[in-house]
Amino acid sequence: MTTYIARRLVLLPLVAFGVTILIFALLQFLAPEMRASVFITNPNQLSAIDAIIRKYGLDQPVYVQYWTWLREVFSGNLGWSQTARMSVSDAIGAFFPATLELTMYAFIPIMIIGVWLGTSAAVHRDELIDHVSRVFSISFRSLPSFVWGLLILMVLYGRLNWFPPGRLSLEADLFVRSGEFHRYTNVMTLDALLNGQGWIFLDALRHLAGPVLTLTIVSIALLVRITRSAMLEVLRQDYVRTARAKGLDEPVVINRHARKNALIPVITLGSLTFVGLVGGVVITETIFNFPGIGRWGAFAAQQLDIPGVTGFAMFTAILTVAGNLMADILYAYFDPRIRLQ
């Protein structure tokens, strides 16, 4: 397994740079004036288009631009993101903790509720819980995330004032900026606990609730269906029948013998869900004004902020490879028949 992991880790930087080459290749399709649009943002600056193109070498051949960028990367500089108003590395450091926090609080309920509901639906096939889970799955999946997000925002914030957008309330935000609060990780709930400020922890949770609920609703449906299908397949197996015939309690049959073997497709979907969350969920972050990496990445792409897009793409490529590696390790753990070659 160690060799396998090491081999996969070696691939990481190669994948990351492969992504950057792809992005720069795509640049071929963009005229220099289009790439200047991130610097020229209003009509009063139109007369400076030529000067901007010259200044940033936007009309240089793409291999020259790539080499210039690569040289900077090797000296530790990922470039300046015009859309983030800071360097690319600072932008990742600023936005990623928010997305990580959102992922932590969304992924756990998605997995727990999804697996539990899917298992229950399979075990109690064609009973009430199976029908209810199916209705919820179809309903939740039918509406896109932005509709759910807006509904949750309008009802739970607009009507009930329960879950406001943003990351913290005004009072909490001002306290966090004061000298009395130390930011260790920029994961607000964690920092609040480390600072012993329970009220900030609760405040941060309150602001997380809206986007977490949105992400859970949207992501859980598929997990429930996959888990149900996988469980049904496993419950049909001879060894499960044998376990029951031996007189084992039903919970033991389900939890110890059946569920573990049904987890392979669940792990696949779970890892994809995790990577999708941690790479940033643009729509949810935008609707709830949650300052995550997804919102920035999408905005950078929209504004043709090439250093921003490149940095974001490299980062998510690394996360994707790492996520897939975790999935592979979990496969081997849950299914001894799988050996990592």
Add this chain to the structure above:
Amino acid sequence: MNFRRKLLTLLVFALAVSLAGVTAAQGQAVKNQDTFIYAAFGEAETMDPHYAYDDASHQVTLWHVYETLVFFNGSSTGQFVPMLSTTVPSVQNGGLSRDGKTYTFRIRSGVKFHDGTAMTAEDVKYSLLRFMFMDRDGGPSWIFLQPILGVDVTRDDKGTLNTALFTEADRAIRVQGDTVTITLKSPFAPFMGIVAQWSSVVSKKWAIAQGDWNGTAATLRRLNNPTKPDDTPFFSKGNGTGPFRLVEWDRGTRQTILERNTGYWRAPAKLRRVIIRGVDDFGARRLMLQQGDADAISVNRNELPQVEGLPGVRIVDDLSTLSNVGVFMTLKIDTTGGNPDVGSGRLDGNGIPGDFFADVNVRRGIAQALDYNTMLRDCYRNKGFVGRGPIPRGMLGHNTNQRWYEFNRERATAAFREARGGQIWNTGFKFTILHNAGNTVRECVARVLKSGIESLNPKFQVDVRSITWATYLAQYRQSKLPLFIIGWGADYPDAENFVAAYQHSKGTYSGAQGYNNPEADKLIEQVRNETDPAKRRAMFYKLGEIAYNDVITINIDAVGLRVMRSWVRGWYHNPAFLHQYNFYPMSKQ
């Protein structure tokens, strides 16, 4: 009834009561009494007042963190009051020389920067020179470079800095005791408006201590044309004389925090704190306003119906603005290398040639094919006016009696029949009207115009296409835009800024349209140097008549609006504020 059913009933009942509208927000007491929160689309580019050329940056810095030598008098854009200068220079008070070229500002004493150090005339000179010689590509330095040195840029075509200009500028801006004298190349009527908007004063000592330019020619290259916004120490830090000090610009959470300057030279601001938040989604902004978590939000015209009727919300509409929208016709379109927006590129019924709009009869036909009333009603919800040329309403030079075209099918038809000896009428044409993507108002204008043109002759085909800003730049530079709709916001509150952009052969728009009218050029150059308002007005009126005769552009004057909570006090409008709020006199009650 078992426990689960009781619990479910209780939950449903609680939800129903909540959803019945018993919310805390409506009719609520003032929230966050001493803090004003403005939720706006977009974000500042920099906190450096000499680098910034965008509204979002100015919203934070201008007149809040930094102050200018003079300021606008109330809601007027043409009358000024002293700010960091103790007088507004005029010929009457001896502050302006009779030839209109030399302005003398007596600098106020007892004014301190936020770090507690005293502001002096040297700081004013340093600030003006810094503004001029930062001169980044696409920046605002030309606004002072032009009147003081007669140039738009401090570098040659190869990008080499012309240090001789610094020597000239150093002589043109002189400090004598507590006065600063600025001598212009030629009289320039808009100069006081420029000073009111662009002469932000920074601390020379503080700047140098932060590693910024030291004020000499020797280190000018370090200042000139920075590559990135954060190449200057003022990028994320501030030290001005304004009623608010910059506490933090948090780009991670897209918030800027200002706090009351307790050492301010006038009465301290009523607000203790101002927070400007970047909130891109209108739904979130609207709800923040409704709940009182924002005291004001940015609202586009098409979003207005969603805030009308919200309890506790005040909408101020019909605000005059220093901006307008233009429907531009390009007289020399580049049809080479394929241009999908001109069809075949020939006058064969499936396209237009590059000089299609060079025929004034075509332009007059277009101007009379636009149903103005329908456009104003459907696109602007009757909150707009047909422009009488490029100068917006309310500005000196706007002529409300200037004739303009009206929607008239017969006259439009006659104009098209006249064009190219009838060839256009008989052959027909096809082209595309372009507008910037996401702007539903301009899309609406395009469709009304399309409808009007196509109604004249079944051989007339017009498409409407939205393009991104990036695509617009590419098309603009390559002169491939046949007919496009875009706006202009004033750099300073003078009509000269509009006629230069719209009618000069080197203007931002008219130059790109391929327009060249020597009479217009001459008038614009004259109106820059003429200081007599009556003479200027006459020149602007002549330019208005030229705009009518040549009709290269159809203008629409929109009105602005502001949306805020009704507990906001002290707000007032000045068109020079553009999209900004002036927080100093504001409070919440």
